[in-house]
Amino acid sequence: MKRLLHTLLLLFVAGMAYSQEGIDSLIAIDEVAIVGRRPMKQIGVQRTEFESVALQEHIALSMADVLTYNSSVFVKNYGRATLSTVAFRGTSPSHTQVLWNGMKLNSPMLGMTDFSMIPSYFIDEASLLHGSSSISETGGGLGGAVKLATRPKEYEGFHLQFVQGVGSFSTFDEYLQLGYGNDRWQLSTRLVYATSPNDYKYVNRDKKLNIYDEEHNIIDQYHPTERNRNGAFKDFHALQEIYYRLTDRDRLSLTAWYTGTNRELPMISTSYAEDEQIENRQREETLRALLGWERIASVGRLTAQAGYIHSWSAYDRRITGAGISEGEAESESGGLPDGTMEYSRNRQHTLYGHLSGEYLPSERWLFSGEVTAHHHMSQSKGKEVIDSDGTHRLGLDKERTELTATATARWRATPWLGVGLTLREELYGEEFSPLIPALFLDGELIRGGRLVLKGSLSRNYRFPTLTDLYFQPGGNPDLRPEKGWSYDVGMDCRLGNEEPLAFHGSLTWFDSHIEDWILWYPKSMGYYTPENVKEVHSYGIEVESSLSWRPTRDWLVALHGSYAWTPSLNEGDPFSSADRSVGKQLPYVPEHSASATLRAGWRRWELSYKWCAYSERYTLSSNGSSITGTLDSYALSNLSLARTCSLAWCDLSLRGAINNLFNKEYVTVLSRPMPGINYEIFIGITPKWGKGRNQ
């Protein structure tokens, strides 16, 4: 075991967490949590939990950044502060379900979630539920689910924290947190505002500029150093939380999260358009509000939630400049603005209701059940749609109610054997899913949770989105739901529940088949249409490990590492005899992905090193190697150093971060260059207000 430990220590690298080591220290550390007994709720569950230090390292991080450096899921970035999607186990971004305090964040229209729009400072708890393990929480997670939550702080009196960040490319990040708490109330307001022209420099390998002689003959060519053009962003987020303790057992909560973004979409690297020639802009305003009640008792828990989401988004791609008037960009009705090439307006209202309960009649049984309702009202307008009778209508104007019911029983048959069964039923509009079962097993091979064998087996379903079904032109009302079977088996090892050394590692094999995979194909008429075309077999290995070492009271070193091997193969029928995509890896799914973090804390100092790597990705379904058919593998490193000071009236924190430490030239998506080495500095101030210091 010692040798195994050493090998794992060498191979897997890792993260660490802070804890409050005293009121005068902001840098403090949580070590790897070691529990003597595995919670009933986690019987057979493959779960990756993010530590708060990863979520709240600094204010400029989005959840896309956190997932990139702290998990092995594939984060597909179209640029800095640009669309970032997440895919598990070789599936697509719409197969990743995202929950925020239980409420779905996936766009009901598009199915996916943009993780660059989620500031990690707004998230207090985050975890990944891999494959079948998502079924107890949500449906449609053919790859898995990302579970995000906010939690009440433990304020006593007033609290204020302000952080100012300044970074390369004239990037400014501001963060303000106001809090108040007493025995009954906990109030918190968090504000984040980030702006940047985002005009980072890169050597454009996709272009060459010419040098001419006087007779216009090309005498030389060179790859120009360009700036990321048209990439400016302004993001504002506000999160208001109110928690009220009704009784010792009952708690009420109100959480509201507003997002307002105005982002340009950067030009592709092969564009020779002048900066002022084309405007390419995306705007979004979203409000998510959630009212909750929770009762906790010795034999269980009851939760009720009601929520509302309003989201408005706009996308404009317009020719600007000479000859084009400054048209009204909104144009909610009537004709489109002058020079419009692409245009869309989306409005979304979602009503949400949720009831759940857990009942623990004995130490050996846990029953839980939940009923969830989402009612979506979606409107989308692209280029106008006009019926044959001359009626103007929207590209999409649909409502859908989605009801789900889940029942789970977990049984610890013996002290070393746990079994769980989840049954799930979904109703989307008027269509019922078949019964979705998931079976979980958990066997303790070494007592105290030191070595646990676990596995799960499930069926899963994902219904087409409203856009898939109904968007005009292109929507296909005849689409079938995507359906899959998957299983996984793994081992979980926890060692050293006493200081100074603690280790946690897991190794999982997974295998899943997805049928009727929905893909959008270009129709010859100039629009895309979705079809159930693919059958995908994905399988592979996920490894995760973390280790913390506290040699003395002043020191703590923590490592966290993850790795995934994810072949994801198209096993559908060929389009024609010429189709070379069958049996090939899906485009943009790396076979290998890995991440690691190393954190070292000494007294008030903290050094953090983060690393991620992705293997080569294919851009084509046929996988063949060609100049644009493959994207190079890459590894990135970030380094940051932080220090806290405790003054008489306040705590100060200082952090300097270097991103892309080795100035790696890379793209995640073809012809979308990412920034090279860049720097950020953060200064935080937390006043001490008598009793109101943050405990």
Add this chain to the structure above:
Amino acid sequence: MKRLLYALGWLLLATMLCQCSDDDNNTPPIDPVETPQGLFVINAGNYNTSNASLTFYDPVGNGYDNEVFAKQNGYKLGDTAQSMSIHNGLGWIVVNNSHILYAIDLKTLKEKGRITGINSPRYICFLSNEKAYVSAMYGNQLTIINPKTYAIIGSITVPKNTAIGNTGSTEEMVLIGKYLYVTCWSYEKNIVKIDTTTDEVVGVLEVGIQPSSLVADRNGKLWTICDGGYEGSPVGYAAPTLCRINPETMSVEACYAFTKGDYLSKVRINGTGDQLYWLNNGLPYRMDISATELPSTVAFETEGYLYALTIDPENNDIYVADAIDYQQAGIIYRYSATGKPLVSFYAGVIPTEFCWNK
């Protein structure tokens, strides 16, 4: 330290598998620089993705090479290549969403010059060594360029469908005598006639919903396909048509209607100007210019869903392209004039147009 960190990092990764392309077709690769006579295939690539490419095929030696532009020039062709035209020993490639025109030497395939500053260019039509017109997907105009100096020297504004707040569009062009004829395709209905001596619009013909491709036959008549739009399109939705136009009088002489919902594209003509070809729902059709009704059967049996078509101007061999799933290299099938399958080869992603260098 850097090397150590990388080494440690990559220790985590298993050896990556290298998947090589399996070009299991029956056409051997060649060096295009040695065989400049032949057929260029313009592979559009996926929109907003920058995987356009140029393929060269030698019909005599029966060899081909892919990505010839990038291989010879050392940089990518760009995003959404649309067309290529040959004039005065240079091949002009129009790359729509890169907003650039490249001129390449047909012997070396190396760039000789470029023109930028034209938004969403689609096709180019040469009038002389010093004058050419460039059409635009998003713009009711033709840009006038000087191919010799690589300069934009003017523009011509054409009428557009103002009722729907559109950008207007200009598409395929045919030059007959001193007049240029251009289809206005995207959300438009017109064919516009331009006097090239004055660069003024001298005629506008509303021919149908979205006239796309345009050819002239040996009698000097124009043929166009109106694709008919789609259900809910703001410009309307109708059965597609194949129309013969008298260019002098700018009048429709005959229109043949297809079934509503058919997808018509790429009307092309053989070297002698008497046989029309087009694609309907991915299948090839042929009609004599003197025919009085549409053909009831396909011109010849093919595989896949065809996306582009051309005819060898000398021997009337027919080349068609299947984009397969639009996410992999498309395949080109060559048939004899009688429809006998000859060879096939994989080109690039979404082969969209052809250009003969003869």
